[in-house]
Every structure is written in structure tokens, then in C-alpha cells.
Amino acid sequence: MTSSRPRRLHLNAFLMNAGHHDAAWRHPRTQPERITDLRYFQQLARTAERGRLDSVFLADGLALWGKVRHNALGGFEPLTLLSALAAVTEHVGLIATVSTTFNEPFHTARKFASLDHLSGGRAGWNIVTSGTVEEARNFGQEEHLEHSLRYRRAREFVEVATKLWDSWEDDAIVLDRERGVYADTAKVRAIDHRGEYFGVRGPLNVPRSPQGHPLLVQAGSSEDGKEFAAEYAEAVFTAQQTLADGQAFYKDLKSRLARHGRSEEELKILPGICPVIGSTEAEARALESELTDLQVPEYGLAQLSGMLGVDLSGLPLDGPLPELPQEQDINGNKSRFTLVAELAGRDGLTLRELIARLGGGRGHRVFAGTPEQIADQLEEWFTQGAADGFNIMPPHLPGGLDDFVDHVVPELQRRGLFRTEYTGRTLREHYGLSRPGNRPATARTA
Template structure:
């Protein structure tokens, strides 16, 4: 019998898989990462498993020093528009950087995707990570962390105002009267803020689901505050259940302080899974992928995650504790995760690289379908999370393993749906369709 509370499961689409060197396996999909048919296949596979959404991340630069890793390829909104035509129910979530996009550009893209997909669009608002990205957008470097989040706050306000600039009934399409739209139901935005000036209205009528669903993935103090104010679902980073529980408790208390229902925002930690008929088979899958690990490239990635230089560090000596995260300008969530692995595992450099090989330090579950379902259920029922953002080591094989083997076990236990509850991403996530704001907020 189904429980009243149901898991949310999301597939994080990323190249040939989340194992940094899994693409070197002779059976990998590395030669397909520029083929839209490949992503359509992954979206259909996620939909067969009744997953909430696929998440297509984005980056704005290529690290040429990390030549062994697959760089960014297709632009996500373009790819998701094609994936929308190949599916009917699965949500379609993309990263949009508030540091580089304008509210009008982002609102137009996401509203279009929502119309194309019939109400399945989601946006993961980020503030971006690296100065190399900024230099591709006319900046010498990214602004400071606090300024980036200040800009993101205003970005969301202006973007939501644009989505609300049309009422649901603004399109009258009255052929006899020669009236296509009702001007009284389309209003300007007139946003004047510190970072953006937007007249509006948007050139796209109101979205099928009112507004695209707003995801957030920051782990810093500013990121958590932003999530508590704006997020409708959260992607998080947690190495273990204890850290996940601490994060969830903190976010839920912040939601309550913002006057929001503490249980209204699903928290979805990243999850790497290796599934086998036996635990030994699952471990062998990991061992095979790890055998392709390039130590030099793995150290280059660790350097990027931490801002430290481990190039001369002996592989079999323990890694020292990292400095406090507030001195690191890069991705805080990843930094904090590496910091926790070092604190809890006291690993050698070689061991740390192994932990980070797939998923960069996100939770990792290895075993039979029943064993993995047991772990998922323990995290879920303890309140450590509301579901997971699946980071399969390989695509499509890793996702197929999860959909074909783990999902049925979760369904049998009443923890996960067997069909979609509706047609929009909001319905899938159990979120209400937002009412149109009476007036657009304009920062002073």
C-alpha cells in the first residue's frame, strides 16, 4: 500500500555518465554526447521509470587543462526542447546563470520550453563558479560571492514578474472582433533595480504551469538563504546521511522563518548508484570504471574543486584538512563535500580520488536492487531527504539499471509512483500552480 509521502527521483544527465573516466570504457556512449537522439533516449528511459525530471546542467567555459574529461557540448535549452518532443510526462530542468543571462532572455527561453513541453520546464538558478566563465561574457572575473547572490535575487524577481506579465486569459483570439489579445490583461514590468532594467511585458504568453519550477543548488550561507526565499525544489550535496539530515533540518528551519511550509520544498541530494545482481557484481562495475581513472586528470579536478594544489602530494599519504569554506570562491557545495570526506574518512590522496571518481563526492550506494532500495528508504523515512538527483556513473546503462531494477522495488514498497499524477512538472512535484502576482515587485 502506498504511503502518503512519496519519493521524488530526478535524473542528472551528464555526458557519458558521472564517472569522470567511465567514458574510456569500450562500451561507453562517449561518441554520442553530441547526438540529440542520445538525449532523447535518456529522457524516454527516465520517463519509463516515472522519474520526476531530467536535469541538464550547463557550464560557460572549457577547462583545457582537464583534457581527459568530456567538456560541455549541446546548449541545454535547445536540447531539452528536442527532448520535450520525444516525451510526454518527464520534467525538463536546465541550469541558467543569473551572472550571465538577463531576466528577459532567461524568462523567454524557459517560457518557450514550458509551452513546447506542455508545462514541464524547470530552471536551476546558479551564480556560476569560475572566472574563466566570466571572461566569456565580457568580465575580467566573477563578482564576489555576496554580490552574485544579490544579483540572483533581483534576477528571480524580474524573471517572475515577466512570467506574470500576461494573465492566463490574455489570448482571446476573437476572429470576428479582430482581437487577438486583450491589452488590459498584458502589463509592463517596469523593473528598475541595481543590476537590471526591464520594461516588459514578456513576448511569450503565460506558461501552461503558470511559471517554470524554480530549483536551486547552493550550499553556502547565501545559497541557503536564497533557497529558503525562492526555491521550489533543491538539489543538494551530501556525502552521508548525517550531513544530509543536518542540511535538511537547516533548510526546513529557514523555510519556516520565511513563512513557508517546511515540507513544501523537496530536497534532493545527488546519488551515485552501482547496481548488480549481487554486491560483488556491483563492486566489480565500480572497479572496472575506476581502472580507467587518470591520476593526473583526477588531481586536476580535485584542484579545481578545492583551490588547492595536490600535484606534488604523495598518492598514499593522508590529505590534510581543508581551510574554512568561506575563503573559497568556487563552488561551495563541492568544496564542503570534499572537506567532509577528508574529515570523516581521513583518506590518502589515492583514496580521496577514488571517492570523487563518480559524482564528485555525492552519496554513493553500491549493491543489489534491494540493498540500494533499503538505503534510499532509510534516508527518505528518516527525513534526511525527499528523494534523490540520480548521478549515474554511466549512461544509458547506469540509468537503465536503476529504472529496471531499483524503481520496481521502491514501487512495491509504496515509496514511489507507478504512473504520473498529471501532465505538468508542478503536478509531478506536488506543487500548486502559482497565482499571477497582482503587481510586479520593483526593488528600491
């Protein structure tokens, strides 16, 4: 049965310290001294909620990313921060990145069930497989797991977490004071999982949460990543530079869902976009130039080296990229490696030009223009089969998010593309996704 409701954009605010541009902290419109100030993030979350955005999202890694000498890096553990943001917001979803490579399913399931209760059903989990040797070395390992093994572990990790969220049935709590029965223990069960990577008895020590399971989000676009997303993810954060690339990814990923017994509506695809907004096009381009002029080439070169898995230090900035390995020989983020290599080749960029192009979005699309021009871009991708919505990556904060909420959102609302009020309470409801049934209860009823 198809819904008669018009299709609406889903918009997520991706919050990153002083902003997504790697020179944002040097710009006078930012407040890098506040990146460990709770009130700063509360302000950003309230702004996202004022714009009726579906969710806010926090990336995370288990090492200090990049050269802290040249960027405002480091910050809060995301679940801790989102718990504090839950207390000052009512509607906006709260998505945290947690790695399946250097965590355990029981801890992770417990934390997300807790956040879902604390927020009244607004928790989302961005599932990643850690991809750097720096992270491995913080956990007693000299090398990180091979790419396909990381995804094998991730599959089992998510299966265990899901079983734990289902280890309490929705009506397990009886609260019968008279008989002295708090919970029906026939509805609280051990999961007795024994697998390749994990042994977990269960049950979880948190009752079933408002959403049943948090919204499951994924951000890898390699072959392994796309297969994983088709099986488990309900929203995908992805990076494409062109409409044609966006359409190809969208079609490919949606076509994989049927194999897993899923419909295309059960997975929302949200490419990242870094909107540089000005009241005129000239003003937007001037801001983009200001940010580029503040870049530290040494920092950009180190970031680029990390993305490509190739040491570029010492190479001439006005020369081309050196010859690169093949994607199959990369054990980091395969899809980002390919995107950056293709971008450099397609546009014939020097290292300096490539660093400038990647400064705002690290491979995500950067677009400078007026609110109307930004809205045109979002509308085109949305209506032309490249996106169900977008991961909005403000180049500078807090102003870049204010500009988007105050000027782009009203334009999208005028076009009938975005909600004017929240109609649901939970993050799943914002994304138009159903609440998962409790599998043991369903099996028993059957």
C-alpha cells in the same frame, strides 16, 4: 490541511554525457562517441519516462570544465537540447541549468516560458550563480563576482523573471475574430523594473505558460545558497555523504521556510546519489573497481584542485591533502569545498583515495550494491528525515540509467514508495506543487 495521500519519493535523472564517473567514457559499457547525438539523449529521456521519473536534469557551465584531454567533456546548451527532448516525451519534466551571473533576466524568462509551452508544462529552471574564474573570462571579466554579490544579483534576477512571467494574465488572449481583438491589453503589462543590477521594461513577448512559472530549482548549499533556496526554490539538489549530514541539512533548510511565509511541503530536498548497480554486491563492487582503475590521476587531481581552490599538481598521490584555507576565504562553491575537506579528514584519505572517492559523484554520495540495497538506502534517507527524493546520477550511461529504471524503480514501487503511473501532466504536478497565481491579477481582484 495535511494531505491524506501517502508520501512518495521524487526521482530525477541527472544526465551527464557518458555517465557521472569521470572514467565512464573509457568503460566498454558507454558510448562517448554519441554525446553530441540527439538520438542518444532522446533514448535516455525515454528511459527516464519509462521509469515514471519526475524529471531529467542537465547541468551546465559557461566554460569547458575540466581537462578535455582525459574526459568526454563539452556538449549541448541545455535549453536547446530539452526542447528537442520535449518532442519525443509526454510526461517527464525537463530541468535546465541557467546561470544568473552571465545571463539577463529577459532572455532567460523568455526561453523558459517557451520551453514550458513547447513541452505542455514540463519546464524547470536550476538556478545557479557561476562560480569559476574561467566562466568570468568568457564574459570579458578577469575575476568573478564575490560570492554574496552573486546571490544578491541572483535574487533580483529571479524577481525580474517572475514579474515577466506574470506580465501576461492567464486569460489575456481573447481571440475575438469578430471585433478584431486578439489580446486584452489591460491584462498584458509592462513591469517597469529598475533595480541594482537590472532595468527591464517588459512585458515578456511570450504569453503566460502552462505552469505559470517553471519549477524553480536550486543547487547551492552554502549559507547564501540555503537562504536563497528558502525564499525562492521549490526543489533543491544537494550533496551529503552521511545520513546524519543529510538530516541536518534537511532540518536546517526546512526550518528557514516559515520566515518566508512558506510551508515545508513547498520545497523538495533531493540529495544526489550515484548508484553503482550489480545483480550481486560483488558484481557492483567489481564494476566500481573497474571504473576506479580507469581513472586518470592527472584529471582527478585537476578536478580536486578546482573544488578546493588550491593547486594540488605535483603533490604525491599517496600523501595527504595539504593545509587548506577556511571556507570563508573561498570564492567558488563553498559547500562543496567543505564537504570534500571534511570527507578527506574524516576518513584519513590520501590524494589518490580521495580522487577515487570523488570519481563517481564529485562529492555526491556513491553507493555500490544490488537493486534491493540501493532501494534500502533511498528508503532510509526518505523515511528518516534526510530527503524528499533523490537526484539519480548514473555512473555510466546508458546502462546505468537502464539498470536503475528496470531494477531499482520496481523495487521502490513494490514498497509503495514510488508512483506506478504518472497522475499529473505538468512538472509541478509531479512534484506535488501548486501552480503560482498571477500576482498582478490577484492584486487587482483583491
